[in-house]
Structure formats: structure tokens, C-alpha cells
Amino acid sequence: MNFKKLAAAAAAALLCASQAHAQIEIQWWHSMTGALGDRVNGFANEFNAMQKDYKIVPVYKGAYPESMTAAIAAFRAGSPPHILQVFEVGTATMMAAGKAIKPVYQMMAEAKEPFNPKNYHPAVAGYYTDRKGNMLSMPFNSSTPVFYVNKDAFKKAGLDPNVAPKTWKEFAVTAAKLKASGQQCVYSTGWPAWVHVENFSAWHNLPIGTQENGIGGFNTEFKVNSPQHVAHVEMLADFVKKGWMTYSGRRNEAEARFFSGECAMVTSSSAAQANIRRNAKFDFSVNFLPYNDEIKGAPQNSIIGGASLWVFSGKKPEEYKGITKFFSYLSQTEVQAKWHQETGYVPITNAAYDVTKKSGFYEKNPGTDIANRQLGNKPPTPNSKGLRFGNYVQGREVIEEEMEAVFAGKKPAKQAMDDAVRRGNDILRKFEAANK
Amino acid sequence: MEKRVVFRSAWLPYALVAPQIAVTIIFFFWPAVQAGWYSFQLQDAFGLQTEFVGLRNFAALFGDEHYLRSFRITAVFSAAVAVSGIAIALLLATMADRVLRGALAYKTLLIWPYAVAPAVAGVLWAFLFAPSVGIATYALRQYGVDWNWVLNDDQAMLLIVLASTWKQISYNFLFFLAGLQSIPKSLIEAAAIDGAGPSRRFWTIVFPLLSPTTFFLLVVNIVYAFFETFGVVDATTQGGPAGATQILVYKVYHDGVKSADLGGSSAQSVILMAIVIALTVVQFRYIERKVQY
Numbered sequence: 171m172n173f174k175k176l177a178a179a180a181a182a183a184l185l186c187a188s189q190a191h192a193q194i195e196i197q198w199w200h201s202m203t204g205a206l207g208d209r210v211n212g213f214a215n216e217f218n219a220m221q222k223d224y225k226i227v228p229v230y231k232g233a234y235p236e237s238m239t240a241a242i243a244a245f246r247a248g249s250p251p252h253i254l255q256v257f258e259v260g261t262a263t264m265m266a267a268g269k270a271i272k273p274v275y276q277m278m279a280e281a282k283e284p285f286n287p288k289n290y291h292p293a294v295a296g297y298y299t300d301r302k303g304n305m306l307s308m309p310f311n312s313s314t315p316v317f318y319v320n321k322d323a324f325k326k327a328g329l330d331p332n333v334a335p336k337t338w339k340e341f342a343v344t345a346a347k348l349k350a351s352g353q354q355c356v357y358s359t360g361w362p363a364w365v366h367v368e369n370f371s372a373w374h375n376l377p378i379g380t381q382e383n384g385i386g387g388f389n390t391e392f393k394v395n396s397p398q399h400v401a402h403v404e405m406l407a408d409f410v411k412k413g414w415m416t417y418s419g420r421r422n423e424a425e426a427r428f429f430s431g432e433c434a435m436v437t438s439s440s441a442a443q444a445n446i447r448r449n450a451k452f453d454f455s456v457n458f459l460p461y462n463d464e465i466k467g468a469p470q471n472s473i474i475g476g477a478s479l480w481v482f483s484g485k486k487p488e489e490y491k492g493i494t495k496f497f498s499y500l501s502q503t504e505v506q507a508k509w510h511q512e513t514g515y516v517p518i519t520n521a522a523y524d525v526t527k528k529s530g531f532y533e534k535n536p537g538t539d540i541a542n543r544q545l546g547n548k549p550p551t552p553n554s555k556g557l558r559f560g561n562y563v564q565g566r567e568v569i570e571e572e573m574e575a576v577f578a579g580k581k582p583a584k585q586a587m588d589d590a591v592r593r594g595n596d597i598l599r600k601f602e603a604a605n606k
Numbered sequence: 607m608e609k610r611v612v613f614r615s616a617w618l619p620y621a622l623v624a625p626q627i628a629v630t631i632i633f634f635f636w637p638a639v640q641a642g643w644y645s646f647q648l649q650d651a652f653g654l655q656t657e658f659v660g661l662r663n664f665a666a667l668f669g670d671e672h673y674l675r676s677f678r679i680t681a682v683f684s685a686a687v688a689v690s691g692i693a694i695a696l697l698l699a700t701m702a703d704r705v706l707r708g709a710l711a712y713k714t715l716l717i718w719p720y721a722v723a724p725a726v727a728g729v730l731w732a733f734l735f736a737p738s739v740g741i742a743t744y745a746l747r748q749y750g751v752d753w754n755w756v757l758n759d760d761q762a763m764l765l766i767v768l769a770s771t772w773k774q775i776s777y778n779f780l781f782f783l784a785g786l787q788s789i790p791k792s793l794i795e796a797a798a799i800d801g802a803g804p805s806r807r808f809w810t811i812v813f814p815l816l817s818p819t820t821f822f823l824l825v826v827n828i829v830y831a832f833f834e835t836f837g838v839v840d841a842t843t844q845g846g847p848a849g850a851t852q853i854l855v856y857k858v859y860h861d862g863v864k865s866a867d868l869g870g871s872s873a874q875s876v877i878l879m880a881i882v883i884a885l886t887v888v889q890f891r892y893i894e895r896k897v898q899y
Binding site for chain 1: 648649650651652653654655657666672737738739754756757758759846847848849861863864865866867870
């Protein structure tokens, strides 16, 4: 009797196992934590429940640089994941990886999946599209830096809480008043290089590098030591000296200082909104980045940050079929609209934006459409399409190091930006030599 | 008469040391040889293209002012950690050696930090001294100190020295305490009878007799500061601000893992290996001779 039961159980287990085996597993390595990580798992669960042929397995592999390193190591060892979430500064490295990756447009065509790049937000899709107009990776989470203001602190300083400074000149006047009102930290920024060099350049239609910011080819050189760039960094250093700006670090440390009420103004990712909304015990507004009105044509448009999904090569056709289905699911309007509304990331399809707009979401949640409007402020120029520099993980750090030296009063801005260009170009030449 | 145990079997001794040798080869020699091999190559991140570049990686390193600066930073950091770690531990050990009541509790508490992993120690100190929320930061601000190691390089260095030293004091303390307890009490008593005060007794008797321990700890502490402090740096400053706390071993990791520059990173680890070998040889051959045992 007992034996029979056991045998039956074993047979049942075997059956289940073989059934599970028939389902094709797709590994998805990502870097989303907290509420965002929950959303990622939610996507996988929903997709897995929708159909029976494929199973998406999301795996958190550490922060962006770590998951990318892990995937590269896995590729070298012969077993990369199917899908990898790669942050925007890793884009050039992935594009140069040629044989290692499966371009998304090609995968879609081979699987005969309907796919129209025109449905995607141009500022987002352009970032991941090669010169021939082929989309190489799937846009996923895209954000852009915006300017957050603590309205209560403005009131306390006798400023109009509904008017945020539009230019850096106005910003200086506001900062002085906030400081005088006893505000301990007037302004701080997350992602200094992304906000104050990369987006500063795009926002003022200045090149970050030659060859359309590297999109035109590997033989690119940095241009971030122009007089305008130097003046901007000099201005920030002056703010630090006057106590109008507090440096918080290279990532998003400044965001916590803003929602705790310590800093009255902050520039950081639009994706910080969810967190700020949850934690801030004061009234705040989301605004366009300030600009320098002495530079002609400003403001232009800002550029994105965030990540896209890359597919590795060497997998089976049926696995690619599953990935295609999953990507189509992610691009569905309702899925995208929800993702955008919950997180503050930019909707990657135009339809998701329209649906959100029609639903009255933007009126109910003022500030949530700022990122989108800023990205589409003007049609992008070669300077504001995006950037694609080889090994820019390292390049961006060089820029950040030099900015830190200026803020700490160790170097004049001109010398620091010249050094950033020289050191950055060395990295670009090394990348060019390694990826012929 | 020489007493020596000899294995009769021809293969048994080799079989007994084989696991140890296997571990050494797989985990030490193999990676070392691989690092040496990579240091002559230029590779893209994915390993799809490899080019033999001879000594170009090394030439690039020595032409890079930031690499040379990393040397200076490491020297300052190691010296600070080793000297302060040894000095404080010695002071604590001499004190603990004289404590009669509650000696065990006192000693146990002093040994505790050693059980903390470097990364955890780093996080702990980073929290205490966090530029916006740290308790220590708050206290310092009351005294008018603008504490922000995210921007101030001296403060960043001070922080990693503090965290690394704090962790190493326990280890040093253990050895000093053992060393102190092995000094014959009769020597100290004799000196005391001859009228030597406590400080004189310490400098003329205790300190010289402790020199083998001190020397041993010097080597261990320098090696610790060179290699094991990686966790502390990674958990706190990550080499910043502006590379002011980028010690050599952190730069190897940073360039190789974060920046995917395998050739440059391997060249650095080869140099680091050479430094450690040289350091050990110099210390054991020259300094050891002058140390009394």
C-alpha cells in the first residue's frame, strides 16, 4: 500500500517534471531593486500566467555595472543569460560586441513578430538604434534628469512656491534667498556627470563629443572642455563655495537629502518621483532643468538615461521566439502605461503616453509629464540625440573625478575639464584599438 | 643525536601534500599565470578580439599619473594603518596585561572587532560618518567641522584609515598580549628593584623583547593594508573623491571589473604581485636580521 502510494507520487512528480521541462525557460538578468524589482517580477509572473510555452525567470544580478560584468563573464564561460538589462553607458560596449549579441530587429524579423520601431518614443529608440536605423536592443526603463523643488522651503524663504527658477541666473537669486532663510542645504544633484555634463550639453545643443557624440563611429573625441562647459562647472564650484550647493556623491544620494527636507532643490532622475512622493512630508514640484540663457537656442531637449534589454547570441530559435513574445508583451500599451505611471520612467511607446494623457493622469499628478515634455522639447539635433562612447562606464567616472576636484577647490575648472577630455580620449583610443 | 621521522613509503608523503599543492596550484599559481598572460594582451570586454601588445599595458600604466598617484596613496594608507594599528594595540595590550579584575571581559571585548568582516566594518563606519545622516557627522557639525568625505579627500582617507585600523587592532592586540605574557616576570621585577620606573621598564625591557612580535605584525599589517582593506574601501569611498582613496588593489578591481579593461588590470596585478614578493623578501632578509629574538 505504502509502496504503491510512493510509486504513484514518484510517477506524478516525474510527469510534472517532464511537463515543466517542455516549457522553455528564459533567463532575464536585471538590476532593479525595491518597488522596481517587484514590478519586474510582476511582468514575469503576468507573462508566465498568460501563456504556457515560455517561462521568464527574472534574476537580480546586482547593480548595473555588476550585472553587466557578470553577464560578460558568463558569456566568456559559454553560458550567458538570454536577456540582460544594460544601462545606457554600457550601450556602446554592447553594440561593439557584434557576435555576442542578437540585435532585436533581427530577432523580431526571424521570428516573424510584428515590430515597428516607429511606435517607440524617438528620443528613446534613437539611443539604441544603429546608423542604418536598426533597433539593436529593446528600450525598457528610460528616464531623464528633472529639477525638483521643495515648495514649503520656498514659502519659508519668502519665494513664490509656484515659480521654480528657469535659468541658472534666476537659480542663483533663489539660492541666495534660500540660504538667507537658514536652509542648511540649498541644492544638491544626483548623477553629476549625467546631469551637469551630458544633459547640460544636450539641453544647450552643445556636443559632448565629435562624431555626433560617438554615434557616428568609434573615432570620437570628447568636447566637454568648451568655454560653455567650463563656465558651467565653474558656476557650480562657485555655488559650492557660497554654500548654495552641497555635493552628495556620484549616484542618487542627493534624492534622499531632498525628500528628507535637508536640501530644498535637487536635480536628479525623473524615476526618483515614486520615492520622493512616498517619503516627502512637504509639497514639491517637478520642473524643467534650469538653463543658461546666454547660450543661443537653449533649451534644446534633454537626453535619456536608464537601461535597455539586450539579447545574447547563440540561443535556440524557439528561445528567441519566446523572447520576442515577451518583448511584444512589454511593449503593449497597457503594460507600458502602467509602468510609466507607477515608476516615473518615460513611456517607451507613443501609445502609452497618449493613453496616460487621455486618462487624465497628468492633471491628477502634476509633474509626471515633465520628463516626456523635456525630452521632446525640440526635435533632437546631432548634439542631443544621445551619446555612444566606448567604455563610457570609465569615461563618465573620469569626468566625475575631475568635477569633484573642481568642487573641492583642488583644480580650476578649465584645467579639470581639459584633463577630463585628455583622459577620456585615452580611454576612447584604447576602446577603438580593442574593437577594430 | 638527530631525531627525525622519515617516511618509508615512496609515495605516501607526496600523496599527503598533494591536496595542499593542488589547492595552491589551482587557486594561486593558475590565476597568477593567467594574469601574467593577460597583461600582455589587449582584449575587448567580451573576449572576441585579442591582440598581443607586448609591454604596452605596462608602458601605459607608468605613463599614467593616476596610477603613480595610486602608489603614493597606498603608501600613505598602509603606513597609517600599520603604524596606528600597532601603536594603539600595543598600548591597549600593556594596559590589559596589568588589569586584574574583569580582565577576561576586557580582553574579550577588545578581540571582538576582529570577527567583523571588512565590508561590514566599512558599512558601519560609513553609516556613523555618513555626510548627511551620520551620528558622528552630526556631532562634528556641532563643533563646526564641515564633515563631507564625499568631497573632501583628507576626510575620506581618514575614514578608511579609521575603519581599517579599528578592525586590525584586535588582531594586533591578541599577539601583543601573548607576547607580553611570555616575558618573564622576574626580569621586570629585577628592574623594578633596581629602581627603574614603569616607562623605563617598558622601553628597555618589554619593547625590545616584544620586537619579534612587532616585526611579525608589521609584515602582517602591511599585507593587510595592501590587500584585505578592499572591502572597507568598496563599502565606503569606492576610491573617491576624485580617486583620493584609490589604493592599488582597489584600482585593479575597478579597472578590470567595472571598466572591463582586462589587460590593464592584469598588468596592475602583476606589478602588485612583484611588490608583495619584493616586500616580503626585503623584510625577511634584511630587517629580520636586526630584530632580536
